[in-house]
Amino acid sequence: MNKSKGLKMMVCLVLLLSLLAACSKGNDASSNPPAAPTNNQGGEPAQQTEKEVKLTFFNTSAEVNEVFEKLFQTYHELHPNVTVELIPTPIGGAQIEKFQSLLASGNPATIANLDAGTILQYKDSFLDLESEKAKYEELTKPGAVDGALLDGKFLGIPWTAQGYGLLYNKRAVEEAIGGAFDPASIKTRNDLEALFEKIEAAGKAPVMIHGADWSLGSHYLGLAYSLQSANVDDNRKFMESLQTGEVKLIDNPQFNGLLDTFDLLKKYNARKGDPLVADYNKDSADFAKGDAAFYFMGDWTWAIVGPLEGRDQEFGVIPVPISNNPDDYGNSQIAYSEPKLFAIDNAGSTPEQQEAAKAFIEWMVTSDQGQEAIISQMGLSMPYKDVKVKGSNIISEAVSQYVDQGKVMNIGVINYLPQDYWAKTGAAMQKYLVDKVDRKGLADEVQEYWEYQGKK
Amino acid sequence: MKKKNVLSNAGTFLLFGGPSIFAFAAVVVIPFLVGLYLTFTNWDVRTGNSDLIGLANYYEVFSDKVFLGQLWFTLKYVFFTVFIANGAAFFIALALTSGAKGEQWLRTGFFTPNLIGGIVLGYLWQTLFSQVLPYLGNKYGWSLFSTSWLTDTITAFWALVIATAWQLIGYLMIIYIAGFSGVPGDVLEAASIDGANRSAVIRKIILPLSIPATVICIFISISRSFLTYDINLALTKGGPFNSTELATYHIVQKAFLSNQYGIGQAEAVVLFAVVAIIALTQSYLLKKLEVES
Numbered sequence: 001m002n003k004s005k006g007l008k009m010m011v012c013l014v015l016l017l018s019l020l021a022a023c024s025k026g027n028d029a030s031s032n033p034p035a036a037p038t039n040n041q042g043g044e045p046a047q048q049t050e051k052e053v054k055l056t057f058f059n060t061s062a063e064v065n066e067v068f069e070k071l072f073q074t075y076h077e078l079h080p081n082v083t084v085e086l087i088p089t090p091i092g093g094a095q096i097e098k099f100q101s102l103l104a105s106g107n108p109a110t111i112a113n114l115d116a117g118t119i120l121q122y123k124d125s126f127l128d129l130e131s132e133k134a135k136y137e138e139l140t141k142p143g144a145v146d147g148a149l150l151d152g153k154f155l156g157i158p159w160t161a162q163g164y165g166l167l168y169n170k171r172a173v174e175e176a177i178g179g180a181f182d183p184a185s186i187k188t189r190n191d192l193e194a195l196f197e198k199i200e201a202a203g204k205a206p207v208m209i210h211g212a213d214w215s216l217g218s219h220y221l222g223l224a225y226s227l228q229s230a231n232v233d234d235n236r237k238f239m240e241s242l243q244t245g246e247v248k249l250i251d252n253p254q255f256n257g258l259l260d261t262f263d264l265l266k267k268y269n270a271r272k273g274d275p276l277v278a279d280y281n282k283d284s285a286d287f288a289k290g291d292a293a294f295y296f297m298g299d300w301t302w303a304i305v306g307p308l309e310g311r312d313q314e315f316g317v318i319p320v321p322i323s324n325n326p327d328d329y330g331n332s333q334i335a336y337s338e339p340k341l342f343a344i345d346n347a348g349s350t351p352e353q354q355e356a357a358k359a360f361i362e363w364m365v366t367s368d369q370g371q372e373a374i375i376s377q378m379g380l381s382m383p384y385k386d387v388k389v390k391g392s393n394i395i396s397e398a399v400s401q402y403v404d405q406g407k408v409m410n411i412g413v414i415n416y417l418p419q420d421y422w423a424k425t426g427a428a429m430q431k432y433l434v435d436k437v438d439r440k441g442l443a444d445e446v447q448e449y450w451e452y453q454g455k456k
Numbered sequence: 457m458k459k460k461n462v463l464s465n466a467g468t469f470l471l472f473g474g475p476s477i478f479a480f481a482a483v484v485v486i487p488f489l490v491g492l493y494l495t496f497t498n499w500d501v502r503t504g505n506s507d508l509i510g511l512a513n514y515y516e517v518f519s520d521k522v523f524l525g526q527l528w529f530t531l532k533y534v535f536f537t538v539f540i541a542n543g544a545a546f547f548i549a550l551a552l553t554s555g556a557k558g559e560q561w562l563r564t565g566f567f568t569p570n571l572i573g574g575i576v577l578g579y580l581w582q583t584l585f586s587q588v589l590p591y592l593g594n595k596y597g598w599s600l601f602s603t604s605w606l607t608d609t610i611t612a613f614w615a616l617v618i619a620t621a622w623q624l625i626g627y628l629m630i631i632y633i634a635g636f637s638g639v640p641g642d643v644l645e646a647a648s649i650d651g652a653n654r655s656a657v658i659r660k661i662i663l664p665l666s667i668p669a670t671v672i673c674i675f676i677s678i679s680r681s682f683l684t685y686d687i688n689l690a691l692t693k694g695g696p697f698n699s700t701e702l703a704t705y706h707i708v709q710k711a712f713l714s715n716q717y718g719i720g721q722a723e724a725v726v727l728f729a730v731v732a733i734i735a736l737t738q739s740y741l742l743k744k745l746e747v748e749s
Binding site: 096097121211274276418419420423424428430434436 | 586587590602603604606607695696697698709712713714715
């Protein structure tokens with residue numbers, strides 16, 4: 001009896017240990033050998049017969065893995081000596097963790113398609129592309145290269161651009177106001193309020209707020225940091241003084257203006273009954289079918305809206321007005337950024353690989369095949385001058401009109417923010433959205449987060 | 457001669473025990489020790505820094521009100537999950553050992569949720585809570601379901617408890633059934649001859665005689681629900697506004713989103729200590745209740 005008791009205890013202990021070790025293992029990237037299929041990094045001399053180059057491509061735009069793979073295939077057919085292999089990541093999954101473990105094990109991918117902020121964090125591992133800068137300034141639209149600079153260095157090549165603001169469904173708005181809608185007529189918060197009143201009077205929901213933390217924390221509240229000045233360096237200084245506590249958000253006119261507009265959106269929110277449900281597919285689809293006239297979102301939502309059956313045909317975008325003075329910065333500018341950049345590794349790649357990588361990236365953004373893949377198949381817009389392919393994304397066409405007129409807000413400051421800011425401040429915004437905290441409570445919570453970052 | 461015996465014994469032991477000891481060391485013991493070491497460093501994969509900083513990470517953990525709050529939240533969650541899952545599993549097991557028709561099918565049915573992965577199960581319940589129930593609630597005017605359960609801090613907690621318990625019940629039920637089948641028939645027969653009613657039989661005979669099964673069930677449900685991560689991720693993602701972040705979820709966020717590996721790992725060690733103390737104490741205490749028929 002006694003013996004079996006001891007045995008049971010042992011079994012219990014072993015069970016407990018194994019369960020817990022399973023938990024601790026996940027936090028410990030170093031003891032976790034990467035399972036990535038990059039097993040031939042220069043190990044085989046046969047591969048290095050002068051011309052044969054093998055590149056690996058780490059992709060965080062996981063939803064378009066297959067398009068990239070086809071593109072690599074095409075390139076290999078054109079340049080048989082270059083093979084590009086995709087290292088895929090799961091959608092919304094452990095992307096950065098995988099990147100970290102590849103890097104930590106001395107086995108980084110030659111090319112990485114990463115968020116600009118991630119490249120900045122690992123800036124010492126990437127190749128400085130200063131020599132390429134002039135060429136890309138020629139190729140891209142004005143401001144595109146500047147927007148991609150990280151700490152003044154050209155580390156990643158921009159290939160896609162996104163804009164966001166208040167999207168509108170043209171049919172829904174025009175039916176409600178009984179006439180043609182001119183987006184340029186909305187210059188101030190009062191203009192917007194008058195329009196919302198009309199739409200509501202016509203029995204339609206004026207606006208949809210998507211209640212997810214990324215939308216509220218990064219896209220909406222994130223505007224407050226970019227609205228301080230048109231100059232990214234000034235915005236960075238503002239963030240620094242926020243972290244030292246010199247600046248208080250609650251006294252900041254841009255922050256308050258932005259939240260006054262948020263109060264307005266809240267009042268006319270189509271999801272007023274249950275604002276935090278945040279079903280991205282449903283919100284986008286309802287907007288596309290005209291159940292809400294406006295929608296705070298960006299052109300990327302075309303991935304949902306585009307293939308939808310029974311949707312409306314015409315959409316546009318206006319900036320989020322933050323005051324009643326039409327000349328204030330932000331009232332006529334669309335938030336615009338280059339969220340993903342192609343960076344070339346400088347931690348474990350040979351010079352041959354790096355040269356081949358440069359040539360390959362240039363081919364992707366300038367060739368017909370590359371542009372066809374990025375614009376028509378991925379449904380993205382490219383910040384390049386000479387784009388021959390016409391996209392089907394109506395919302396990004398609308399954003400492009402602002403870009404061509406130079407009416408864009410550089411939101412580059414978000415690249416310098418810590419990785420978790422959107423989740424933490426997004427949670428505070430969610431509380432504000434459901435009236436769990438007031439303006440002061442929200443400002444305090446966000447301020448507290450930034451001051452904690454300053455102390456780290 | 458004796459020495460030779462010892463050697464050959466050791467050889468035999470290594471032959472059979474070696475592979476599992478190796479596997480256990482490679483995936484449990486060594487990662488655990490490395491993890492423990494990491495809690496004393498400020499390791500950061502971005503800079504490659506790894507300096508010993510003593511107990512600073514633990515100081516940070518115990519002064520982090522958010523983590524302590526989430527640990528308390530986790531304790532509440534574990535308490536209700538264990539209570540509901542075991543209660544339900546006990547009575548389902550009881551009902552399914554009474555010899556009714558189709559018992560086997562019902563057992564399979566109750567066990568099935570346990571075969572579904574936590575992520576899939578989480579998304580399943582998410583659809584149920586955020587779309588199906590509100591739809592029905594609005595159609596028939598049930599105020600309880602008029603909004604999604606996942607957008608309110610209190611109901612989201614219960615949603616999490618229900619989903620986890622639902623998954624656990626089938627597994628625990630099987631163990632209880634095994635425990636009940638160990639109750640000798642002659643004792644039950646004697647009880648019925650003595651005129652004991654059903655509830656007396658359950659309280660006085662079945663319950664005390666199936667204590668070993670209960671100990672295992674409570675142990676498993678405690679350790680499993682303390683380490684819930686996948687359901688948390690798929691069902692609520694810690695929302696609304698981080699109010700339903702379980703300890704494990706918080707640890708992963710801390711390490712990989714906020715890039716504070718040392719602190720995240722230290723939190724994991726604290727969680728380990730809490731789980732170990734609670735789980736071992738309960739099995740020690742409950743074991744004292746064991747009786748033999």
